[in-house]
Amino acid sequence: MIRTSRPAVDPRVVPVFGTTREGQPLSYNRAPAPDLAPWLARLSVTRMRLAEGQTLACGLFADAAGIRIHLGGHAEVDTVHGVTHQERSAVFMGPQTKILPVRLSGDFVSVGVAYRPSACTPLLGPIMPQLVDRVTPALYWPEAQLLALFKASDHPEAQLQAIEGLFRERVAALRDIQPEPITARFEEIAFIDPAMSIAQAAREIGVDRRRLERLVVRDFGLPPKQVLRRARALDMASYLRGV
Numbered sequence: 001m002i003r004t005s006r007p008a009v010d011p012r013v014v015p016v017f018g019t020t021r022e023g024q025p026l027s028y029n030r031a032p033a034p035d036l037a038p039w040l041a042r043l044s045v046t047r048m049r050l051a052e053g054q055t056l057a058c059g060l061f062a063d064a065a066g067i068r069i070h071l072g073g074h075a076e077v078d079t080v081h082g083v084t085h086q087e088r089s090a091v092f093m094g095p096q097t098k099i100l101p102v103r104l105s106g107d108f109v110s111v112g113v114a115y116r117p118s119a120c121t122p123l124l125g126p127i128m129p130q131l132v133d134r135v136t137p138a139l140y141w142p143e144a145q146l147l148a149l150f151k152a153s154d155h156p157e158a159q160l161q162a163i164e165g166l167f168r169e170r171v172a173a174l175r176d177i178q179p180e181p182i183t184a185r186f187e188e189i190a191f192i193d194p195a196m197s198i199a200q201a202a203r204e205i206g207v208d209r210r211r212l213e214r215l216v217v218r219d220f221g222l223p224p225k226q227v228l229r230r231a232r233a234l235d236m237a238s239y240l241r242g243v
Helices: 116-123 143-147 154-173 181-192 198-205 209-220 224-240
Strands: 027-030 042-047 057-058 064-079 081-084 089-092 100-115 136-138
Touching: 027 224, 042 154, 064 143, 081 089, 081 209, 100 116, 100 154, 116 154, 116 181, 116 209, 136 209, 181 209, 181 224, 198 209, 198 224, 209 224
Parallel strands: none
Antiparallel strands: 027 042, 042 100, 057 100, 064 081, 064 089, 064 100, 089 136
């Protein structure tokens, strides 16, 4: 479910999005506010009411690292370091090279923020290669501060505006530090033409190939070839899902 507009927030109406006919979770998701577009890729809220004893098994395969704030229900995520159990918590999900199996139960509510790869290093430092296929405690902000922003019953749009406010403060504190333009351009190439060779991508961007490879590994956490391979896999998955 894709929504790019910002509807008026009616606090009396709190939608539950549930699942598709195939049992996959639906979410309210949108692009960030224009001033945050260089920093954030997208924001989302997922809500489901699962019957007592019911577990929804699915998977997560994202093209961007980011924060997930769990406000209700229970989530189990299989990572390279074992199974993580998340209830009321805030976690950082690093870059992915493969699908991470997920199991959900209870009245599940989760707020998600995906970072633009070009913004990861300015926001967090050069740590993306250490976080591949990992789930860690939320980075930069204390978990209690993130959880205090919301109630599970808040309207989804209000929740997204609250997290945008927090990022707006963080970006203002960075002052003259900006997202990496070379990485930003490579992200565009991964969306537009993921079959492009690394040598051609370097020529398109106007940068030495070794510099491109170094910056992509730093900011995406993955080598350029793997980023493009993942983009092709996600394109094919979208096609197969009818997106």
